[in-house]
Amino acid sequence: MTEFSIWEKLKEELSQDAKIDQKVYNSYISKANLIENQKNDYTLVVKSSIGARLVEQFLPNISEIIKKYTNQLPQIDIITNEEFKKQEKINNEIINKVATDYEFSFEHFIHGPSNTLAFRAAWSVVENPAQWSPLFIYGDSGLGKTHLLKAIEYEIKNKQPNLKVKYITSEEFGHQVVEAIQNGSDAIEKWKKDFISNDFLLIDDIQFLAKKEKTNEILFTIFNHFLENKKQLVFSSDKVPDQLNGFDNRLITRFNLGLTTQIKPLDLDTALDIVDAEFKTQGLNKEVPEEVKNHCAKFYANDVRKIKGCIRKIVFWISTTEDSVLDIDLLNEIFKDIPVVNLGILNVKKIKEVVSEKYGVALKTLDGKVRTKENVNARHVAMYLTREILGHSLTAIGSEFGGRDHTTVMSGIKKIENSIKAEKSFKNQIEALKNKIMSK
Ligand SMILES: Nc1ncnc2c1ncn2[C@@H]1O[C@H](COP(=O)(O)OP(=O)(O)OP(=O)(O)O)[C@@H](O)[C@H]1O
Numbered sequence: 457m458t459e460f461s462i463w464e465k466l467k468e469e470l471s472q473d474a475k476i477d478q479k480v481y482n483s484y485i486s487k488a489n490l491i492e493n494q495k496n497d498y499t500l501v502v503k504s505s506i507g508a509r510l511v512e513q514f515l516p517n518i519s520e521i522i523k524k525y526t527n528q529l530p531q532i533d534i535i536t537n538e539e540f541k542k543q544e545k546i547n548n549e550i551i552n553k554v555a556t557d558y559e560f561s562f563e564h565f566i567h568g569p570s571n572t573l574a575f576r577a578a579w580s581v582v583e584n585p586a587q588w589s590p591l592f593i594y595g596d597s598g599l600g601k602t603h604l605l606k607a608i609e610y611e612i613k614n615k616q617p618n619l620k621v622k623y624i625t626s627e628e629f630g631h632q633v634v635e636a637i638q639n640g641s642d643a644i645e646k647w648k649k650d651f652i653s654n655d656f657l658l659i660d661d662i663q664f665l666a667k668k669e670k671t672n673e674i675l676f677t678i679f680n681h682f683l684e685n686k687k688q689l690v691f692s693s694d695k696v697p698d699q700l701n702g703f704d705n706r707l708i709t710r711f712n713l714g715l716t717t718q719i720k721p722l723d724l725d726t727a728l729d730i731v732d733a734e735f736k737t738q739g740l741n742k743e744v745p746e747e748v749k750n751h752c753a754k755f756y757a758n759d760v761r762k763i764k765g766c767i768r769k770i771v772f773w774i775s776t777t778e779d780s781v782l783d784i785d786l787l788n789e790i791f792k793d794i795p796v797v798n799l800g801i802l803n804v805k806k807i808k809e810v811v812s813e814k815y816g817v818a819l820k821t822l823d824g825k826v827r828t829k830e831n832v833n834a835r836h837v838a839m840y841l842t843r844e845i846l847g848h849s850l851t852a853i854g855s856e857f858g859g860r861d862h863t864t865v866m867s868g869i870k871k872i873e874n875s876i877k878a879e880k881s882f883k884n885q886i887e888a889l890k891n892k893i894m895s896k
Contacts, residue, residue: 463489463490465521465525466490466518466521466522467485467486469521470485470514470517470518470521471485471486473517475514475517476514476517477510480507480510480511480514483507484502484503484504484507484510484511485502485511485514487502487503488500488501488502488503488507488511489501496526496528496530496531497530497531498522498530498531498532498533499532499533499534499535499540500518500532500533500534500535501535501536501537501540502534502535502536502537503536503537504536504537505536507536508534508535508536511534512534515532515534518532519532558610560602560603560606560607560610561606561607561610561611562575562578562579562607562610562611564603564607565600565603565604565607566726566729566730566733567726568722568723568725568726568729569723569725569726570719570720570721570722570723570726571595571599571600571719571720571722571726573717573718574593574595574600574601574604574717574718574719575604577591577593577715577717578591578593578604578605578607578608578690581608581656581688581690582608582611582612582615582616585619585655585656585687585688586686586687586688588714588715589682589683589686589687589688589689589713589714590679590682590688590689590690590691590710590711590713590714590715591688591689591690591691591714591715591717592690592691592692592693592696592697592711592712592714592715592716592717593605593690593691593692593693593717593718593719594692594693594694594695594696594697594716594717594718594719595694595718595719595720595851596694596719596721596758596759596849596851596852597694597759597761597849598758598759598760598761598762599719599720599721599722599758599759599760600719600760601660601661601692601693601719602660602661602692604692604719605623605658605660605690605692606623608621608623608656608658608690609621609623609656609658612655612656619655619656620653620654620655620656621654621655621656621657621658622651622654622656622657622658623658623660624657624658624659624660625659625660625661625664626659626660626661626662626663626664626665627661627664629659629665629671629675630664630665630668630671632647633647633670633671633674634670634671636648637670644674648674648677648678651678652678652681652682652685654687655687655688656687656688656689656690657678657682657687657688657689657690658689658690658691659675659689659690659691659692660691660692661692661693661694662691662692662693662700662711663693663694663695663700665703666700666701666702666703667702672703672704672707675707676704676706676707676710679707679710683710683713689714691711696716696718697711697712697716698712720851720855721758721848721849721851721852721855722753722758722760724750724753724754727753727754727756727763728749728750728753730753730760730763731749731752731753731763731767732749734763734764734767734768735749735767735771738767738768738771739771740770740771740774740775742774742782744782745782745783747783747784748770748782748783748784748787751784751787752766752767752770754803755803755846758848758849758851758852759849766791769790769791770782770787770790773786773790803846804842804846804848804856806893807838807841807842807845807846807893808822808838810889810892810893811834811837811838811841811889812834812838814834814889815830815833815834815837816830817830817831817834821834821835822834822835822838822857822858823857823858824858825858832868835857835868836868836869836871836872837872837886837889838857839853839857839865839868839869839872840868840869840872840873840886841886841889841890841893842856842857843869844890845890845893849862850862850865850866850869851865853865872886
């Protein structure tokens with residue numbers, strides 16, 4: 457018998473019990489709910505605290521009736537609706553927190569050549585707090601910076617609960633500073649005190665605090681406190697400290713004081729491991745052909761978020777379309793509305809082939825160091841088209857074109873953009889190349 461039917465039975469019997477005041481029954485017992493927490497352990501939820509007190513005196517009667525149905529004397533707690541809602545909220549928060557936190561743990565961070573340094577740096581912060589402070593992790597969007605910050609938070613919270621750790625996005629940080637400032641000097645001091653009481657402070661996407669003078673001033677004092685007291689700071693950003701515009705120089709110098717580490721676009725093996733893990737997480741009970749995995753990994757190696765999105769889409773498609781065969785043709789079908797995701801056709805190699813043919817330069821010189829005018833122009837065009845068609849990040853393009861840094865890539869792309877603006881014939885030439893690549 458479920459707790460619901462027990463309760464319905466109980467109410468029937470209680471309503472006929474001469475020892476129970478009818479007013480108490482009508483106002484409270486008939487409107488209460490009985491919840492079974494575990495076997496033989498119940499919570500009776502009553503609408504108000506007065507009601508709870510009145511019903512309490514009938515607990516022995518209620519227990520006896522339950523025993524008639526379960527053969528055991530139950531444990532019953534009485535709480536009010538309000539208390540119940542609060543408790544339920546806390547329980548839900550705990551459940552959600554555990555689920556999301558665990559997803560972002562070190563165990564779930566797949567590492568290989570492209571991100572292993574950042575992974576090890578994050579882990580060393582957990583093992584030897586403050587030895588490397590601040591730790592500054594930078595890299596393009598979707599490559600796991602937040603994941604590593606949250607993994608540090610998860611690890612400290614669960615394994616070293618004596619240490620206090622605070623993870624915060626820079627937007628939230630800025631928002632809290634503004635709110636505290638609006639509430640006056642006592643509020644800002646109280647807020648700062650609370651902040652510096654942490655042993656670990658992890659601020660995500662610090663680039664969003666650029667040009668926020670007052671917030672940066674406060675960050676500066678918090679920063680100094682952490683350094684002076686040998687506590688751990690961790691920042692993530694999309695750029696190295698020296699390229700962060702809109703920050704005071706004294707903050708940039710401090711960002712550089714500890715350990716700075718990059719997460720690079722994924723190498724193929726790491727991307728493939730992530731693809732495998734994501735297919736497993738999504739619960740696809742079908743063999744995934746190597747060529748499909750390869751395409752997902754290669755195409756999205758510059759953003760894990762996109763790898764995950766792509767796999768979710770594939771799994772959804774497979775689970776809703778009967779008899780579909782998971783192969784490259786199916787991928788092209790799934791992603792046909794997004795031309796750049798035409799997985800069977802487009803990749804950097806194809807772009808390089810079309811460009812080298814057009815300008816009559818050898819394919820390998822596009823990655824090389826030869827700086828004749830023709831080679832440099834062809835290289836810049838190929839980089840520009842890689843950005844334009846595939847949407848790869850500057851850093852990714854740098855590694856795809858012979859290990860160049862992203863500023864070199866940026867200036868090459870800029871030159872092509874300027875020429876497109878200045879010369880109609882050049883613009884047409886680039887358009888024609890683009891069409892050729894897209895239709896290849
Ligand atoms: N190496 C990895 N192993 C497993 N999952 C990863 C890895 N890198 C990233 N992810 C997952 O990819 C998604 C995006 O990662 P995350 O939010 O950490 O990126 P980010 O670098 O902080 O991006 P942004 O700069 O846009 O905030 C998350 O679901 C994260 O768990």
